[in-house]
Amino acid sequence: MEPILVTGATGAQGGAVARALLTRGHHVRALTRTPHSVAAQRLRQLGADVVHGDFDDPASLGAALRDVRAVFAVTTPFGSDTDAETRHGIALVDAARDVDHVVFTSASNADRGTGVPHFDSKQRIEEHLATAGPRWTALGPAAFIDDKFGEWTLAGLREGTFHLPMPSDREQHLVAVRDIADVAVLALEQPARFAGRRLDLAGEALTPTAMAEALTAAIGHPVRHHRPPLDVVARYSADLAAMFGYFTEVGTDIDLRRLHAELPEITWRRYADFVRLLPWPELLQPA
Secondary structure, three states: OOOEEEOOOOOHHHHHHHHHHHHOOOOEEEEEOOOOOHHHHHHHHHOOEEEEOOOOOHHHHHHHHOOOOEEEEEOOOOOOOHHHHHHHHHHHHHHOOOOOEEEEEOOOOOOOOOOOHHHHHHHHHHHHHHHHOOEEEEEEEOEEOOOOOOHHHHHHHHOOEEEOOOOOOOOEEEEOHHHHHHHHHHHHHOHHHHOOEEEEEOOEEEOHHHHHHHHHHHHOOOOEEEOOOHHHHHHHOHHHHHHHHHHHHOOOOOOHHHHHHHOOOOOOOOHHHHHHOOOHHHHOOOO
């Protein structure tokens, strides 16, 4: 069986796609810059062929792409910058011109010139992919459920406050990484169904107030929403401040009913169910 190449295989999306493909019996070639990491070792134990690759090293991309039938591609500016993300994505697309199908994970609304730097970098990759040659599918995930519980968020939750820089009554589309992976696997398994298509992905839309209510139920003590000013967010990341400004002023417009009807195979995990299963006694210990 010809392998499927999964880039970013030791990251959140790539790792979820690699595991889902392996579970379904596919031959996975997992591309990573850190082949000796713990995450890479876990993929090896699950049966993946882990290979070293760097988007700035054409030879490593060529070797990784040899004899593959499809590619799951994910890029990020975090750890570098948006220009590097665009360069990396285009380099991968160009190296994969002879591959049968490329599934690229972008961001919701990233095809609309949002002005959000890490959305616009993905738009440039999408535009190149659409004209480069291989059959393609672009997925535009909404905000991830899974990555919302870093130390900054947990510090607030210890005091009963949920920090999210959006109005309390403004809905935000959300998606679980495992659901992104499940859609990606569908696209990789059924290329004719998904070829030449762009799908924005979300499981639900919730206000920060509703998220705080779900956190209250999961943690067992009252949690209220607090909206940090965007200038405070910008001190940490101008990119993220631009994103939350866009979500507040424009927002995403995913038709959940239509999307879910079109993809009945997907379970669409819910925010309340996700937070209910988190190990709160451990997470809420002082850092």
